[in-house]
Amino acid sequence: MLTFGIVGLPMVGKTTVFNLVTGTAARTAKVFSTGRPQAAVGVARVYDPRLDFLARLYHPRRTVYAQIQCRDVPGLVRGAAQGEGLGNQFLAGIREVDLLVHVLRVFSNPEVPHVDGSINPLRDIETVHLELLLADMELAEKRIARIKGGKKVTKEAARELPVLEKCLSALENEVPLHQLDWPKEERAVLANYNFFTQKPLLLVVNTDEKQFREKNYTFKAELERLADARGWPRIEICGQLEMEISMLDPGEREMFLADLGVKELGSVRLVRAAYAQLGLISFFTVGDDEVRAWTIRRGVSARSAAGKVHSDMERGFIRAEVVKFADLLALGSLAKVKEKGLARLEGKDYVVEDGDIINFRFNV
DSSP states (O other): OOEEEEEOSTTSSHHHHHHHHHTOOOOOOSSOOOSOOOOEEEEEEEOOHHHHHHHHHHOOSEEEOEEEEEEEOOOOOTTGGGTOTTHHHHHHHHTTOSEEEEEEEOOOOTTSOOTTSSOOHHHHHHHHHHHHHHHHHHHHHHHHHHHHHSSSOOHHHHHHHHHHHHHHHHHHTTOOGGGSOOOHHHHHHHTTTOOGGGSOEEEEEEOOHHHHHHTOOTTHHHHHHHHHHHTOOEEEEOHHHHHHHHTSOHHHHHHHHHHHTOSSOHHHHHHHHHHHHTTEEEEEEOOSSEEEEEEEETTOBHHHHHHHHOHHHHHTEEEEEEEEHHHHHHHSSHHHHHHTTOOEEEOTTOBOOTTEEEEEEEOO
8 A cells, every 4th residue: 555654844734634635533742752653544435425426326235445554753853864853763754655745834823833933934934855865965975885895796786876876976966866867767767765855745724713714814825835846736725723623523524524614624635646646546346236436557557447446357357348427427327327337348458447337347
């Protein structure tokens, strides 16, 4: 299961966001501590209104949403790359994640002081960005020195060296690795290193209720320009308000959202955005017993998708009967979709699209 890591400075609302997306209750803090952190890992459900429609249509015994894993890591401070604060734990905590979700604080609260004494999301972005750059530089420098200092350079090391030198040159110029063009052969080398700045990143702007209602806060225009320039999607969320809403009954929750002028919680949009940033899509299987969303990477073939459901389906794959969700939504029943000739039989090399409803034919 792919994982996104929630990162940022201390006291910005990371654990609140983690609790919202995973439905757990990890303890939050009001004072920054350099004590040993409590690591937290959970699973985030990818809410999908298409799945709700299918559940209403088929009335299954159970409905299963797609899921991705979420990791909450210690807050980062300046000097983390050199081990300051909880630096080593922070960096270790995000080394293996597939996506970074950077929580930025724009709300003021005298009871929860900002670690740097003032609210400035642009400064906070650069703090985290610089620490990740420095950590990547250190990793590249150490590996380059090890290769050059060895008695014999293996073929594998010879392939790595120019790629690592390309990395180091970019990092020294403060260019994150995800902004560079990487041929397939070089990407294969990079896969062994898990460089931080090669990971995709999603910004989450944590506001107070007034800022959320007014859709405005200090530094908003500057933050939007920076995010657009660097290709970072962003989600605005009021963590404290959403925690309160999450404790309400469903009916009260809908009324509260209507009062805010939004259709769904920011945490719901966050998980969906993370899912998309990870290059993931969903296809559906339907029936009286179960309606389920299955997670695959974009570009996967029908035969490989069948293997997600069961290995026998991939091994004995014959055909995939495919219905587009939009067609089923418009016509209201599978029978009508078939009457219109819109249900197609696809072979093993068919590339599954997001929202496909698939019945796999197989024989083993």
